[in-house]
Amino acid sequence: MKKKNWRKNIVVTLAIIMLMVYLIWRTFFTLPIGYGAVTLACGILMLLCEAATGLENILHLFMATNVYEPELPYIPKDWYPDVDVFIATHNEPEELLYKTVNGCVHMDYPDKSKVHIWICDDGNRESMAQLAKKMGVGYFGLANNKLAKAGNLNNALSKTSGTLIATFDADMIPTHDFLMKTVPYFFLPKVKKLKNGTWVARKEDEIDKDYKIGFIQTPQNFYNPDLFQFNLYSENKIPNEQDYFFKEVNVNRNKTNTPIYAGSNTLISREALELVGGIATGTITEDFETGIKIQNEGYKCYATSTVLAHGLTPTTIDALIKQRERWARGCIYSLRRTKLWNQRKMSFKAKLSYYSCELYWWSFFRRFVFVLAPIIFVLFNVPVIISGVWGMFIVWLPSYLMMMIATKTVSSKIRNPKWSIIIDTIMYPYLVVPICKEALGIRKTQFDVTEKKRATIEERDLSLAIPHIILSICSIFAIIVAVYQIIQYESVGPIIILFWLLVNFNALIMSVFFMLGRTNKRMTERYLASLPIILEVQEDIMARTYDISETGFSVNMDRPVLLPTDEDIPTIIYGERYKANLKAKIVHTKQIGDVWRYSFEITELDEKNKKEYFQLVYDREPSLPEIIDSTDSIFENYKVNINKRGISERTEASKRTTQRIELERIFLADNGGKYLVDDYNFKYVLIKDADNKEYPKEMRLYPDADNKEIAFELELERMISEDKYLYYIKNYDDISYDKQFNEILDKWIEK
Numbered sequence: 017m018k019k020k021n022w023r024k025n026i027v028v029t030l031a032i033i034m035l036m037v038y039l040i041w042r043t044f045f046t047l048p049i050g051y052g053a054v055t056l057a058c059g060i061l062m063l064l065c066e067a068a069t070g071l072e073n074i075l076h077l078f079m080a081t082n083v084y085e086p087e088l089p090y091i092p093k094d095w096y097p098d099v100d101v102f103i104a105t106h107n108e109p110e111e112l113l114y115k116t117v118n119g120c121v122h123m124d125y126p127d128k129s130k131v132h133i134w135i136c137d138d139g140n141r142e143s144m145a146q147l148a149k150k151m152g153v154g155y156f157g158l159a160n161n162k163l164a165k166a167g168n169l170n171n172a173l174s175k176t177s178g179t180l181i182a183t184f185d186a187d188m189i190p191t192h193d194f195l196m197k198t199v200p201y202f203f204l205p206k207v208k209k210l211k212n213g214t215w216v217a218r219k220e221d222e223i224d225k226d227y228k229i230g231f232i233q234t235p236q237n238f239y240n241p242d243l244f245q246f247n248l249y250s251e252n253k254i255p256n257e258q259d260y261f262f263k264e265v266n267v268n269r270n271k272t273n274t275p276i277y278a279g280s281n282t283l284i285s286r287e288a289l290e291l292v293g294g295i296a297t298g299t300i301t302e303d304f305e306t307g308i309k310i311q312n313e314g315y316k317c318y319a320t321s322t323v324l325a326h327g328l329t330p331t332t333i334d335a336l337i338k339q340r341e342r343w344a345r346g347c348i349y350s351l352r353r354t355k356l357w358n359q360r361k362m363s364f365k366a367k368l369s370y371y372s373c374e375l376y377w378w379s380f381f382r383r384f385v386f387v388l389a390p391i392i393f394v395l396f397n398v399p400v401i402i403s404g405v406w407g408m409f410i411v412w413l414p415s416y417l418m419m420m421i422a423t424k425t426v427s428s429k430i431r432n433p434k435w436s437i438i439i440d441t442i443m444y445p446y447l448v449v450p451i452c453k454e455a456l457g458i459r460k461t462q463f464d465v466t467e468k469k470r471a472t473i474e475e476r477d478l479s480l481a482i483p484h485i486i487l488s489i490c491s492i493f494a495i496i497v498a499v500y501q502i503i504q505y506e507s508v509g510p511i512i513i514l515f516w517l518l519v520n521f522n523a524l525i526m527s528v529f530f531m532l533g534r535t536n537k538r539m540t541e542r543y544l545a546s547l548p549i550i551l552e553v554q555e556d557i558m559a560r561t562y563d564i565s566e567t568g569f570s571v572n573m574d575r576p577v578l579l580p581t582d583e584d585i586p587t588i589i590y591g592e593r594y595k596a597n598l599k600a601k602i603v604h605t606k607q608i609g610d611v612w613r614y615s616f617e618i619t620e621l622d623e624k625n626k627k628e629y630f631q632l633v634y635d636r637e638p639s640l641p642e643i644i645d646s647t648d649s650i651f652e653n654y655k656v657n658i659n660k661r662g663i664s665e666r667t668e669a670s671k672r673t674t675q676r677i678e679l680e681r682i683f684l685a686d687n688g689g690k691y692l693v694d695d696y697n698f699k700y701v702l703i704k705d706a707d708n709k710e711y712p713k714e715m716r717l718y719p720d721a722d723n724k725e726i727a728f729e730l731e732l733e734r735m736i737s738e739d740k741y742l743y744y745i746k747n748y749d750d751i752s753y754d755k756q757f758n759e760i761l762d763k764w765i766e767k
Contacts, residue, residue: 045403080264102173134154187327229315277310481532578698581674677695
C-alpha cells in the first residue's frame with residue numbers, strides 16, 4: 017500500500033511541476049501582445065481560465081492522494097444514544113413521503129425506543145399529519161415559514177432532544193442499516209482498535225478532548241437514472257453524475273476536514289448544531305453553510321462512500337437546471353458570507369479546499385471560453401495563443417498528457433475526462449449568467465425546492481438546445497477550415513486546434529442529444545432483484561424474480577408454465593428481512609434465449625404487506641452502474657443515441673400473456689389424420705398443412721403417439737388462412753398440470 021502511494025505521489029508531483037511550467041510559459045511567451053486590444057483581452061481571459069483550471073486540478077490531485085475514510089468502529093449496544101430523525105418536506109406528494117417514512121421506521125437500532133422519527137412539514141398539511149399518524153411517527157407542521165427548509169428543521173430542533181440528528185429529504189429512503197453504520201462513528205474519540213482487530217474503550221487519560229465528531233455524510237444515491245444517464249441512453253453504461261462527488265470528491269475532502277454537508281442522508285451532532293445556532297438561515301444552500309460553521313468550530317466531520325439511502329433525482333431538464341443554479345449561487349454566496357479567508361479556526365488547507373468549491377462552479381464559465389476560443393481562432397482569426405508548433409508539442413502536450421495520467425492514477429472509474437467535459441458542456445449555457453450575477457452581488461433569495469415527482473414524458477423543448485446547436489454548426493465550419501489549412505499549408509500546427517475542436521464538438525453533439533430528451537414510459541422504476549417467489553396456482557410455482565418495482569415484478573423461469581390470465585394470482589415474495597403477500601395478474605410474457613420471463617402487475621396489497629413490499633423494493637444495493645462500463649466509447653455513444661431515437665421509442669410492448677412455443681411437429685388425431693402443429697401456448701394450438709386438408713370442428717390430438725392417455729380435446733376457434741386453423745384446447749387446465757405431459761413439454765423445449 018505504501019509503495020502504491022509512493023508511486024501515486026511521484027506521478028502527481030510530476031504532473032503539478034509540468035503544469036506550473038506550462039502556465040509560466042503561457043504567461044510570458046504566448047499572450048497575443050501587439051494584435052490589438054480585443055485580441056489581447058481574449059488571450060488574457062483564456063490564460064486566466066487555464067490558470068483557474070490548473071489550480072482546480074492541483075487541489076483535486078492534492079486531496080486525492082492519501083485518501084482517508086474512517087473505519088466503522090464497534091461500540092457496545094448500551095452506548096447507542098437517542099436519535100431524532102427529521103424528514104423535511106415542503107410540497108411533495110404523500111406517496112413519496114410514505115416510502116421515506118417506511119424506510120425510516122424499518123431502520124435497525126439496539127433500542128428502537130431511542131429512535132424518534134418526525135415528519136417536518138413546511139406546509140402544515142393535514143394529509144401529512146394523517147400520514148404521520150398512520151405510520152406511527154411524530155409530526156411538526158409549519159405555516160407561512162419564511163426561513164424555508166432551514167426554518168423547518170430548526171423548528172424541529174427546538175422541540176426535540178436526541179443526542180444525534182439524522183436529516184433526510186422527502187424522497188431519500190434509508191436502508192435498514194443507516195443508523196447502525198453511522199452512529200458508531202461518533203464514538204471514534206472514545207474507542208481504539210487493537211492489533212487483533214477488536215475495538216475497546218479508551219481510558220479517560222487517552223481521550224482527546226478536542227476530538228469531536230460533527231457530522232457523518234453518506235452518499236446521496238438515486239434509485240432512478242439521472243438525466244445524464246437517461247437522456248443519453250447510458251443508464252447501463254455510466255454511474256449517476258452525483259456518484260463522482262459523493263463517493264470520491266467528498267470522501268477526498270476528509271483529508272482537510274472539509275466534507276460538505278449535503279442536507280440529507282446525514283447524521284449530525286446536536287451539540288455541534290446548537291453551538292452554531294442551528295441550520296443556517298438567509299441562504300439558499302443552508303446545508304453547505306451549516307457544514308462550514310460546524311467544521312470551523314473544530315468538529316471533525318467525515319464523508320463515507322457507503323450508500324445507505326436512495327432518492328429521486330430530477331426527472332426534467334428544467335428541474336435539473338433550477339437545482340444546479342441554486343447550488344451554484346448558494347455556494348458562492350455562502351463562501352462570501354462566512355468570510356472564509358478570515359476564519360482563524362480553519363486551516364489554510366481547509367480554506368483552499370472550500371475555495372475549490374467556488375472554482376468548480378466557475379468551471380462552467382471556463383467551459384464556455386474553452387468551447388468558443390478555437391472557433392474564433394479559426395473562423396475569425398483571433399489568436400488567443402501565440403505559439404510555434406514546437407512550443408505546443410514540447411510544453412503543452414507533455415503537460416496535458418501527464419495531467420491525464422495523474423488524474424487517472426488518483427481517480428476511480430466513476431468518472432473520466434470525456435464525461436466531465438460532456439456534463440459541463442450540457443449545463444454551462446444555463447449556469448454562466450446566474451454564476452456571474454451572484455459574483456456581482458445580484459442575489460437570488462427565493463428558495464426553490466427541487467421538484468420531487470416522476471415525469472412520464474420529458475418535454476422536448478428544442479429551444480434549450482439552441483446554444484449547443486449554434487456552437488455545433490460553428491464547430492463544423494471551424495473543423496473544415498482547420499483540415500483545409502493542414503492540407504494547404506502542409507503544416508502540423510492546426511492539428512492541435514483540430515483536436516481541440518473535435519473534443520468540443522463531441523461534447524456539443526452529446527449536449528444536443530441530451531436536450532432532445534427521451535420518452536419515459538414508466539411511472540415507477542424497476543430494479544434488478546433476484547428474490548424467492550411463490551405463485552399460488554393449481555400447483556404452487558417456486559421461482560425467483562428478475563426485477564421488481566412499486567407496481568409490479570417479473571419472474572424468470574427455465575420452462576414455460578401455465579398461469580391464469582383472467583384472475584389474480586396469490587403471490588408471496590420474500591427476502592432475508594421482509595415478506596409480502598399480495599395478488600398480481602400477468603400482463604406480459606416473452607422468451608429470452610433459454611429463459612421465459614413473465615411480467616406481473618400488482619392488483620391487491622394491504623397496508624401491512626405494502627410496508628414489507630416497499631422495503632423489498634428499496635432496501636437494497638444500488639442496481640445502476642457504479643463504474644463506467646469498459647465498452648463505453650464515443651462511437652458507442654453515437655450509435656446508441658441514433659439507433660434508440662429512431663427505433664425503440666416507436667416500438668410498442670407486446671401484450672402477449674401466455675407463452676407461444678414454436679413446435680413444427682406432426683401430431684396424430686383420433687380421426688386417423690396427421691396434423692402439423694405450428695405452435696402451442698397452453699390454451700391454443702395453431703395447425704397447418706394437414707395431409708388430408710380436413711379441419712373438423714372437434715377432434716382429439718395426441719401429443720405423444722405412444723401414449724393415447726394424453727390428448728388435447730380440441731374445438732375449432734377460427735381459420736387463420738387457407739392452410740392455418742386455430743384450435744382451442746378445452747382440457748388445457750388438466751393437461752398443463754399433468755406430470756407426464758410436462759415431461760413431454762420439456763422434451764419439446766430441449767429440441
